[in-house]
Amino acid sequence: MNTILYIIQKEFRQIFRNKGMLPIIFILPLLQLLILSNAATFEIKNIKFSYIDNDKTSLSRVLIEKFDASTYFHVMTDFPSIKAANVAMSKGEVDVILEIPRNFERDLSNQKDTDLSITINAIDGAAAGVQSVYINQIVQSFNKKVKVSLLPPSDAINIPKDIVTIPSFWYNNTLNYKTFMVPGILVLLVTMITLFLSGMNIVREKEIGTLEQMNVTPIKKYQFIIGKLFPFWIIGFVLLTIGLIIAKVVFNTPMIGSLGLIYFYTAIYLLVILGMGLFISNFTDTQQQAMFIAWFFIVIFILMSGLFTPIESMPYWAQILTEFNPIKYFVEIMRMVMLKGSSFIDILPLLIKTIIYAVIMNGLAVWSYKKTN
Amino acid sequence: MKDTNVIQVENLTKKFGDFTAVNAITFEVKKGEIFGFLGANGAGKTTAMKMLIGISKPTSGNAKVADFDVFTNSEDIKKNIGYMSQKFALYDDLTVKENITFFGGIYGLSRKKIEEKRCLLVEELGLHNIVNELVGSLPLGWKQKISFSVALLHEPKIVFLDEPTGGVDPITRRQFWEMIYKASNNGTTVFVTTHYMDEAEYCDRVSIMVEGKIEALDTPKKLKEQFKVNSMNDVFLKLARNIE
Numbered sequence: 001m002n003t004i005l006y007i008i009q010k011e012f013r014q015i016f017r018n019k020g021m022l023p024i025i026f027i028l029p030l031l032q033l034l035i036l037s038n039a040a041t042f043e044i045k046n047i048k049f050s051y052i053d054n055d056k057t058s059l060s061r062v063l064i065e066k067f068d069a070s071t072y073f074h075v076m077t078d079f080p081s082i083k084a085a086n087v088a089m090s091k092g093e094v095d096v097i098l099e100i101p102r103n104f105e106r107d108l109s110n111q112k113d114t115d116l117s118i119t120i121n122a123i124d125g126a127a128a129g130v131q132s133v134y135i136n137q138i139v140q141s142f143n144k145k146v147k148v149s150l151l152p153p154s155d156a157i158n159i160p161k162d163i164v165t166i167p168s169f170w171y172n173n174t175l176n177y178k179t180f181m182v183p184g185i186l187v188l189l190v191t192m193i194t195l196f197l198s199g200m201n202i203v204r205e206k207e208i209g210t211l212e213q214m215n216v217t218p219i220k221k222y223q224f225i226i227g228k229l230f231p232f233w234i235i236g237f238v239l240l241t242i243g244l245i246i247a248k249v250v251f252n253t254p255m256i257g258s259l260g261l262i263y264f265y266t267a268i269y270l271l272v273i274l275g276m277g278l279f280i281s282n283f284t285d286t287q288q289q290a291m292f293i294a295w296f297f298i299v300i301f302i303l304m305s306g307l308f309t310p311i312e313s314m315p316y317w318a319q320i321l322t323e324f325n326p327i328k329y330f331v332e333i334m335r336m337v338m339l340k341g342s343s344f345i346d347i348l349p350l351l352i353k354t355i356i357y358a359v360i361m362n363g364l365a366v367w368s369y370k371k372t373n
Numbered sequence: 374m375k376d377t378n379v380i381q382v383e384n385l386t387k388k389f390g391d392f393t394a395v396n397a398i399t400f401e402v403k404k405g406e407i408f409g410f411l412g413a414n415g416a417g418k419t420t421a422m423k424m425l426i427g428i429s430k431p432t433s434g435n436a437k438v439a440d441f442d443v444f445t446n447s448e449d450i451k452k453n454i455g456y457m458s459q460k461f462a463l464y465d466d467l468t469v470k471e472n473i474t475f476f477g478g479i480y481g482l483s484r485k486k487i488e489e490k491r492c493l494l495v496e497e498l499g500l501h502n503i504v505n506e507l508v509g510s511l512p513l514g515w516k517q518k519i520s521f522s523v524a525l526l527h528e529p530k531i532v533f534l535d536e537p538t539g540g541v542d543p544i545t546r547r548q549f550w551e552m553i554y555k556a557s558n559n560g561t562t563v564f565v566t567t568h569y570m571d572e573a574e575y576c577d578r579v580s581i582m583v584e585g586k587i588e589a590l591d592t593p594k595k596l597k598e599q600f601k602v603n604s605m606n607d608v609f610l611k612l613a614r615n616i617e
Contacts, residue, residue, distance in 0.1 A: 006478030010467065017466050213462030215428045218452040219479050372447055373429050 003219060007227025011201075015231060025197070025235060026242070029189040033243055037182045037251060044130045049073040050094040052082055055104035063100065063142050072134050085119075095121045096131060108146055182253045183334035184307040186243040190266070191273055191327055192298055194236045198229055198277025199294045200287045202369075207286055215371045225366060229274040236270040237263070257337035261344060265333050268354050272326045275361030282368040301327040329354050377404045379531055379562045380425065385434035387420050394420040396585035397434060402531075402564060402578075407557050409576030409593075410566045413613055416582040418566045419535060425564070426456050426533055439530045452480075455524035455532040459539055463520050465509030469500060472508055472523060480527035487526075494522050514545035521552055525561065532556060534565040538572065550575055570606040579605070581612055588612050 015021065049067055053060050068075045076094060079085040085097045099117040101107075107114040118135055122128035205211040214224060240263070247253040277294070284290040303309070304318065305327040311319055322328050329350050336342035344351075380402035387395040395417045402408045412418045423429035425438050427447030436443040439453035456462070463472045470491065477487035495504055498518060508516060517537060524532055534553075538546045550572065557563050565576070573579050573593060580590040589596055589612060593605055600608045 003479050003481065006475055009478075010464070010471070010475045013471060014464065014466050208465070209458060209460030210462050210464060212428065212458055212460075213456065216426050216451055216454070216456040217476075217479050218448060218481075220448075372427060 004227045011231040048095045050076045051098040054102045057105035059105040060100045182247045187330040199280040199290045203281040203290045256341035271358040275365045278365035381437045383435040388432045407563045409579040412582030417585040453530045455529040457524040459536040463508045531562040573605040
């Protein structure tokens with residue numbers, strides 16, 4: 001026991017002595033939380049909208065004004081022809097081109113069908129989809145008003161009523177994307193920092209030659225590993241705590257569930273990550289190698305965590321792969337507990353999977369750490 | 374007491390694939406002896422030493438260090454030996470004092486004992502001014518002297534030194550050897566590898582390894598007689614040339 005304490009003391013001394021690392025450990029992640037949570041948005045705003053008005057009537061102007069009034073669209077000046085508009089699109093100056101046909105007002109007044117042509121820059125397919133929905137909504141509402149205003153009052157009464165859906169959004173009723181992103185990004189930061197630090201720490205001793213010295217001492221494997229990883233376990237908690245404070249104070253993220261439950265889960269989750277870090281450092285000889293491998297896994301974990309793309313829409317094989325992604329579990333738990341107020345029983349299935357993961361990961365790590373070659 | 378063997382090695386062999394790094398070496402080291410383990414670069418000295426200190430498993434043969442078998446009791450060996458590698462094992466980002474506390478601690482010394490040892494060391498080596506300095510900021514000679522003292526903190530039966538005086542000036546080397554003599558007089562067995570043939574003269578007995586085998590083993594005096602030369606340097610050159 002004493003031996004472990006001596007190792008922990010030494011590790012903390014080294015961490016706090018490293019003036020270059022301290023800001024990286026504590027300041028950078030929090031800057032990232034502040035920046036990413038604001039920047040990584042799924043909302044599509046400031047769409048660069050342009051139009052070609054071949055009709056030039058009051059009705060066509062009403063349609064354009066509707067776009068202008070929407071906060072999603074930033075209306076640019078009109079183009080004289082579709083050719084000019086296409087050139088601007090290829091230069092990336094516009095996202096959406098609306099072409100209003102000649103005789104737009106006349107055809108509508110005569111109850112004839114008329115078509116609007118919409119061109120959307122779909123390099124980002126997801127954004128294009130969202131833009132298309134916005135445009136449709138605006139055109140629909142325009143359509144309804146036009147019908148009412150163009151028909152004689154006697155006929156207006158006979159217009160069939162539309163079915164309107166009024167969604168109620170649970171757990172995030174204002175659809176604030178930050179509420180959704182902050183817990184997820186916090187998870188990423190805690191994971192990244194603890195994985196990188198633990199992965200590089202032991203391999204660093206290998207590089208400078210002190211690991212050999214450790215292997216010549218009677219330190220037992222478990223003492224060395226616990227002593228080495230414990231400080232990073234603590235750092236994980238410190239990061240989580242600062243992150244949660246920022247989430248509450250800066251982003252006003254709801255925290256409906258029990259904080260104790262989050263900390264309890266984090267305690268086990270960090271064991272998975274630290275075991276992984278140790279496992280990586282056992283199979284590498286330099287910090288550079290360890291960093292590359294850690295990055296490789298982190299990128300896969302992040303992209304397959306359900307944070308940026310819903311897991312439900314991944315192909316089946318990819319969904320199975322996400323079962324091996326610890327970040328996915330933590331993101332889910334954070335959202336469940338913070339936003340839905342899930343209880344211990346609700347998270348139990350994920351908790352059990354995490355415990356199994358931790359046991360396997362640390363088993364592998366201890367097995368692969370050899371004092372004698 | 375001088376005649377009890379603290380290291381006993383029989384046909385110890387280490388192979389890496391087809392390459393035999395250490396080829397069936399046999400020797401013993403007596404208690405309190407300064408045993409010089411010589412050889413050219415790549416002769417297999419470090420590999421042999423790593424097997425004795427329990428961080429490398431031998432391919433075949435037998436070896437006992439401090440009465441413990443290197444195959445089955447390597448962890449017990451580690452309690453009884455000190456080790457100083459050519460890449461110093463002290464932590465550069467800890468102070469001298471912190472290093473002493475750490476290494477004393479992991480060898481299971483009590484806080485009080487560590488404190489005592491530290492005071493003694495500060496006194497003996499004259500560390501008053503640098504005890505709170507980071508090891509990384511000290512000159513090489515100091516690092517090596519402190520490193521050696523730290524390897525002796527837990528009063529091991531045997532201390533293994535892997536090229537301890539590489540890269541330091543002759544005065545520091547001389548002081549270093551005085552420390553080795555002192556440890557030996559206190560009953561600690563010293564197992565030392567070196568490239569410097571003048572240092573070989575200071576050893577009680579010397580073995581010379583060439584291409585994985587021990588080609589000569591005796592006191593420096595007898596070796597010189599055997600090869601009919603005046604210095605250990607010539608003994609070494611003669612042996613190495615014969616092989617070529």
